[in-house]
Amino acid sequence: MDEIFLRTNEDILVKASKYKQQSSTISLIRIEELHTLLGLIIFSGAMGNNDLPNRELFDPTLCGSKDIATMSLERFEFLLRCLHIDDRSTRENRRQNDKFEPIRNIWEIFIQRCRDLYKPCAYINIDEQLLAFRGRCPFRMYIPNKPAKYGIKIVLACDVNSKYMFDSCPYLGKNAETAPAELLGTHYCKLITKTIYGSNRNVTADNWFTSVPLAEQLLEDPINLIFTGTIKANKKEIPSEFKHNPSRRVGTSMFGFHTKLTLVSFKPESQKNSSSVVYFAQ
Numbered sequence: 182m183d184e185i186f187l188r189t190n191e192d193i194l195v196k197a198s199k200y201k202q203q204s205s206t207i208s209l210i211r212i213e214e215l216h217t218l219l220g221l222i223i224f225s226g227a228m229g230n231n232d233l234p235n236r237e238l239f240d241p242t243l244c245g246s247k248d249i250a251t252m253s254l255e256r257f258e259f260l261l262r263c264l265h266i267d268d269r270s271t272r273e274n275r276r277q278n279d280k281f282e283p284i285r286n287i288w289e290i291f292i293q294r295c296r297d298l299y300k301p302c303a304y305i306n307i308d309e310q311l312l313a314f315r316g317r318c319p320f321r322m323y324i325p326n327k328p329a330k331y332g333i334k335i336v337l338a339c340d341v342n343s344k345y346m347f348d349s350c351p352y353l354g355k356n357a358e359t360a361p362a363e364l365l366g367t368h369y370c371k372l373i374t375k376t377i378y379g380s381n382r383n384v385t386a387d388n389w390f391t392s393v394p395l396a397e398q399l400l401e402d403p404i405n406l407i408f409t410g411t412i413k414a415n416k417k418e419i420p421s422e423f424k425h426n427p428s429r430r431v432g433t434s435m436f437g438f439h440t441k442l443t444l445v446s447f448k449p450e451s452q453k454n455s456s457s458v459v460y461f462a463q
Contacts, residue, residue, distance in 0.1 A: 366390035
């Protein structure tokens, strides 16, 4: 909040200097008012009003009087235009080395709080989420089979019991400068589980993350994590016997063992072209 407060007031000074007359509408923001502004944004989302025009949100005959009781419509719109979280004067230079640089400082502060203030249970789920967004963003993605289609892809580590997100990182694309030489799924899985290394917790993920090398790496010191995940049947590590067989009886399972790893293939339906494969690291 202190960082947002500082950067927002910097932008207010720039925009207010262009007005001929000074007024309370374009005055500097106070920290209490910043809390109020963010509270209004969160409240409108919780009430399902975030798609309404601002003039309707501040009309007491339509959405009640909570918004208009906190600040005027003109002040609300002015603060939204000035709301900033980084130093605009150095943004372009910093962005050349990192697409996420304009928001990275605030993001790291927030995620570190999520890590420090919560102790996850023994079972962790790793997955990805597409946050709907159609604005300008160098790493905005288009995924046609998602409800939103356009958005920012975030990789999450969540507690299975409480659904609390205790770690996360943005997906910046395959060609990002920070992209590693290893598989992207492996990289992101290891990255957002660093805070639970050595805890022997159980990590579950889908086939975008799962691979045999990942399962083997998570088992070794100093990581020491148990991994469970679905794996694509076309992976070279999957024996041909575990792949689709029309003559195989529905509801049957096949097990394969190698050192500390267990492979399970289950056939749910006769119409399926490939079996459902699950990879366990024990």
